[in-house]
Amino acid sequence: MKAKPSRTIAEEIVQTKPFRSKxxxxxxxxxxxxxxxxxxxxxxxxxxxxxPQQYNVLRILRGxxxxxxPTLTIAERMMERTPGVTRLIDRIAxxxxxxxxRCDEDRRRVFCTITPAGLKLLKEMDPLADGVDAxxxxxxxxxxxxxxxxxxxxxxxxxxxxxD
Amino acid sequence: MKAKPSRTIAEEIVQTKPFRSKxxxxxxxxxxxxxxxxxxxxxxxxxxxxxPQQYNVLRILRGxxxxxxPTLTIAERMMERTPGVTRLIDRIAxxxxxxxxRCDEDRRRVFCTITPAGLKLLKEMDPLADGVDAxxxxxxxxxxxxxxxxxxxxxxxxxxxxxD
DNA sequence: GGTCAATAGTTGACGCGACACGGATACGAG
DNA sequence: CTCGTATCCGTGTCGCGTCAACTATTGACC
Numbered sequence: 001m002k003a004k005p006s007r008t009i010a011e012e013i014v015q016t017k018p019f020r021s022k023x024x025x026x027x028x029x030x031x032x033x034x035x036x037x038x039x040x041x042x043x044x045x046x047x048x049x050x051x052p053q054q055y056n057v058l059r060i061l062r063g064x065x066x067x068x069x070p071t072l073t074i075a076e077r078m079m080e081r082t083p084g085v086t087r088l089i090d091r092i093a094x095x096x097x098x099x100x101x102r103c104d105e106d107r108r109r110v111f112c113t114i115t116p117a118g119l120k121l122l123k124e125m126d127p128l129a130d131g132v133d134a135x136x137x138x139x140x141x142x143x144x145x146x147x148x149x150x151x152x153x154x155x156x157x158x159x160x161x162x163x164d
Numbered sequence: 165m166k167a168k169p170s171r172t173i174a175e176e177i178v179q180t181k182p183f184r185s186k187x188x189x190x191x192x193x194x195x196x197x198x199x200x201x202x203x204x205x206x207x208x209x210x211x212x213x214x215x216p217q218q219y220n221v222l223r224i225l226r227g228x229x230x231x232x233x234p235t236l237t238i239a240e241r242m243m244e245r246t247p248g249v250t251r252l253i254d255r256i257a258x259x260x261x262x263x264x265x266r267c268d269e270d271r272r273r274v275f276c277t278i279t280p281a282g283l284k285l286l287k288e289m290d291p292l293a294d295g296v297d298a299x300x301x302x303x304x305x306x307x308x309x310x311x312x313x314x315x316x317x318x319x320x321x322x323x324x325x326x327x328d
Numbered sequence: 329g330g331t332c333a334a335t336a337g338t339t340g341a342c343g344c345g346a347c348a349c350g351g352a353t354a355c356g357a358g
Numbered sequence: 359c360t361c362g363t364a365t366c367c368g369t370g371t372c373g374c375g376t377c378a379a380c381t382a383t384t385g386a387c388c
Contacts, residue, residue, distance in 0.1 A: 020294070023243050026309050027201065027297040033316045034198035034242065035321050039189070043377085045340080053344070069366060079196060084345055086368055103256075108353045108366040115234040130184070138317040145190050147308070148315045148318075152197045154303040206346085215373065235337060248375055250338055255373080272336040272383045 030155075037042060037136055044132050048125055053078070054092055055129065057085070060121055061114035068111035072102075097121060192320075201300055208296050212289055217242075217294065218256055221249070222286055225262060225278035234267075261285060286309035 019025040041052040050058075060070060060077050075085040089112055092098045097118035104108040114122075140148065183189040205216040224241050225233060231247075233241075239249040254275055255260045261282035267273040278286075304312065 004366080021297075022306070022309050022313075023301040023304075024294075024297045025306075026301055026312055029316045030194075030198055030201065031314055033320050034194055035243070037195065038318055039375095040323055051343070072365090081201065081342095081346060082367070083347080088344080106354070112369070115364075130188075133185075133188045136319055136323055137187040137190055138186075140190075140315055140323040142186070144315050144318070145186050147311045148190050149186075151194055151304055151312045151315075152193045152309050154308070155300055156197050157202055158303040158322070159204055159300055203346090217374070236335090244374095244378060245379085246337070247339080252374075254338095270336085270384070274337065 022101060041132055044128055045125070048121065048128075049095075050121070053080075053088060054097075055122075055125065056125065057088055058097060058114060058118050059065065061112060062119060062122055064113075066113065068101075068113035069107045081087070090117070118162060172258050190320060204300065205296055208292055209289070211293075213259075214285070214289070217252060218261075219257060219286075219289065221252055225276060226286055228277075230277065232265075232277035234273050234275055238260060240277060256282070280291060303306065 019028070029070065037071075042129070045052055045055055056078055057074060060074055071085055071089065072082060074089070075082050078085065089098055093100060098117055099113050099115055100110050101113075103111055136143065167285065178219055181191070202216070209219055220242060221238060224238055235249055236246060239246050240251070242249065253264065255261055257264060261276050261279055263279055264274050265277075267275055301309065
């Protein structure tokens with residue numbers, strides 16, 4: 001019902017007026033493409049009853065090993081803000097995939113660790129997650145990937161300079 | 165501890181392990197760059213008490229003129245799900261920037277229109293909005309923009325083919 | 329006319345991102 | 359020891375995306 005053969009973004013959205021500039025078209029293309037990727041990820045992960053964000057957190061926890069990770073460190077690695085991570089881990093812990101415990105030396109800190117059940121889940125999902133990025137970018141050649149990475153880095157640079 | 169001069173994404177996130185592939189790095193770069201743009205937009209629009217999505221809807225309403233646009237058409241142009249648009253317009257209408265009225269011929273339909281106050285708001289914000297995309301992509305030359313657009317189109321193509 | 333499917337839109341419930349604020353703890357200054 | 363301040367974290371609130379279920383209306387078919 002939503003069939004959408006691939007076209008340029010300009011053709012997809014705008015019956016009313018064209019883009020004012022190629023920069024604007026690129027910006028919109030960027031946002032819409034990323035949104036498409038996000039939706040695909042959600043759909044790919046949903047059979048396991050987990051969201052991409054939760055998967056992301058579990059990967060971070062696994063990477064941290066038995067020692068665990070403080071809540072704020074998770075937030076940094078995800079580039080999310082603190083309150084969100086707290087509740088994200090609430091839900092993950094409620095499902096038995098992660099645990100929290102206070103640090104004894106500094107009782108403000110809370111170390112989060114992944115449980116065996118969480119590790120098992122990740123093991124099942126890893127091939128799936130690998131397939132997502134491989135599939136989405138499968139059509140790009142090596143030099144196109146380089147160009148894309150370069151352009152994105154330049155965009156981030158421009159934004160960060162502008163925000164200081 | 166939070167200093168972040170612009171670097172490659174690999175350096176930014178991962179102290180634990182490098183990317184498994186350049187495709188994965190590109191995917192993460194795409195997501196993070198777009199997220200940065202989104203945050204910048206939110207920040208730029210917030211002084212006017214409006215979100216980027218609300219601005220987007222108002223632009224669509226303005227483009228549609230006095231006749232207005234049915235709710236589902238707005239959803240299509242935004243590529244969003246229906247329930248979200250309904251409530252988005254709820255909030256916009258509550259602020260006095262838009263109105264809704266039933267169509268007489270087909271009483272299922274609801275036409276949404278922008279109010280004079282909404283037009284005034286848009287007029288104030290247009291230069292700001294133009295500055296956002298201009299600023300974010302200012303560092304890219306014409307041929308880099310073309311490359312970026314091509315790569316993004318290819319990604320969308322791969323995803324949409326894969327989702328059928 | 330009555331029934332049924334399709335269409336347009338809304339509502340409810342849940343998860344997530346962002347901001348503001350508060351509570352608890354650590355740590356240094358006096 | 360006490361006070362102020364910084365840090366780590368949690369909570370309340372809001373905006374928003376999404377699914378599922380629902381209402382209202384239309385139009386076709388018997």
